[in-house]
Amino acid sequence: MKTEKLKQNVKGYVHQFEDGGLRLLRKGQKGVIHAIFSRFGLVLILLLLQIGLLFSIFRWFGNLWPHYFGGSVVVTSAMVIYLLNSKMDNSAKITWMVVVAIAPVVGIPMFFYVKSNFGHNILRKRLLELEDQLRGWLPQSQKAVEQLKALEPGAASLAKYLYGRGGGFPVYQNTAMTYFPGGEAKFEELLRQLETAEEYIFVEYFIIDEGLMWGKILEVLARKALQGVDVRVMYDGTCEFSTLPRNYPRLLEKLNIQCKVFSPVQPFVSTHYNYRDHRKILVIDGRVGFTGGVNLADEYINHIQKHGRWKDAAVMLEGEAVRSLTAQFLQMWGILKEPEYEQFLTQPIPVPENAKGVAAPYGDCPLDGERVGEMVYIDLLNRARDYIHIMTPYLILDGELETALKFAAERGVDVHLILPGKPDKQFPYALAKSHYSALLDSGVKISEWSPGFVHAKVFVVDGREAVVGTINLDYRSLYHHFEDAVWMVDAPCIRDIEQDFQHTLEQCRTVENTSASIWQKHYLLRATGMLLKVIAPLL
Known part of the structure; x- marks a missing residue:
């Protein structure tokens, strides 16, 4: 393919070939002016205006605060009863109870707004x-x-x-x-x-x-x-x-x-x-x-x-x-x-x-009421006999998945997780570590890959079954994203997956069930993880 022909196809753009590859760059695309007037700048400005408007409404009704305190106990109690009888995940229930108890005026409308799924x-x-x-x-x-x-x-x-x-x-x-x-x-x-x-x-x-x-x-x-x-x-x-x-x-x-x-x-x-x-x-x-x-x-x-x-x-x-x-x-x-x-x-x-x-390639749609990705992982955990080895970049667990991990280890299965040694995002990293102690208590093994960031999403079970895909062990993947993966049984490549796990393990730091080993004297990270765990399902 000739560069001149490409330039004719896309006028106003520069085409650069690097190592045989094609790059399409718009002249003058970068810079502050572009950032301000781009879609990103417009979206950011309008979102800030909407947030400012919400806070202004609460401020205008500030003289009603004494009446608010009088009725907050009744409203909060009713909301807690409603949440306890809802069908949502228990971790999400606890999160919303905390939000409603702390700030019912904001929390209750926010809950029903999210629950309504307005917009999709x-x-x-x-x-x-x-x-x-x-x-x-x-x-x-x-x-x-x-x-x-x-x-x-x-x-x-x-x-x-x-x-x-x-x-x-x-x-x-x-x-x-x-x-x-x-x-x-x-x-x-x-x-x-x-x-x-x-x-x-x-x-x-x-x-x-x-x-x-x-x-x-x-x-x-x-x-x-x-x-x-x-x-x-x-x-x-x-x-x-x-x-x-x-x-x-x-x-x-x-x-x-x-x-x-x-x-x-x-x-x-x-x-x-x-x-x-x-x-x-x-x-x-x-x-x-x-x-x-x-x-x-x-x-x-x-x-x-x-x-x-x-x-x-x-x-x-x-x-x-x-x-x-x-x-x-x-x-x-x-x-x-x-x-x-x-x-x-x-x-x-x-x-x-x-x-x-x-082989069974499958997808997970967040809008059909089925947590397919999580159900597959829990089924593998429940059926594992000898070992289940996992690589995942994030570990933000609901109660069901955490229980499945712990129970598998408690019945003698070698449950071993490899997570990043160097995170890409501090908040998910802090939240992941907040789960470590409970998992380690039950016998789950946790290792962190020292050279950098683990982004693989892999389960391998007893040398017989494996899952490779896009599904992380966090709320975003399990509840909110469109995902896909492949479940494999008796495929020759399952041996390769386990060998890759063991090779990766050789470059890992073993996490012990002590504060020093888990948090490595990162006190601010520990405080962040403890605070964020309360609202983890909302992140």
């Missing part, structure tokens, strides 16, 4: 429609179910849940699974597979950022699009704040690449913004699919360093199970139009020679 009811209705439609295009093979029962009888109930209440995700045979212990390995194979695309490439990621990684991928996408390949890119709207300009979709469309932004951030307060597209899916011709923790940005391949070295994980599927990854992409892509299930989900998928085991 249309999205919820549409996604549930798409989920119902999708079930008809992903039939469950009874032969695959029988194979699963033969391999791991206890796992059959989890397969039934995923295909039933879990969203209609089948288990598949005829699939080869490859594990990548870091972003670098995934990136290399991804570039190789992209070159084989003949019909379509679907890309759905939480973060896309210009640099070496995205530049090389974009060069291939643009070249393939000019060759007639159907290339579609979707990313989360928060990228407009941190990594990409607001007109990036128009820029990609001039390269014949279709582009959508999931839930662009608008200048109005809404609970809708709780629900982000945290998935990381790339599908090539329906026969090859990637997912895992690796976003499309340079820190994920350690081309640049943020928070020390970056430890991540990903998985590549080849064969029938890719169909579920394709379906998840089409579901999100089809929110504002009719989904193209028939066009892309009925084509035969070649069976690779090295196919072995059973």
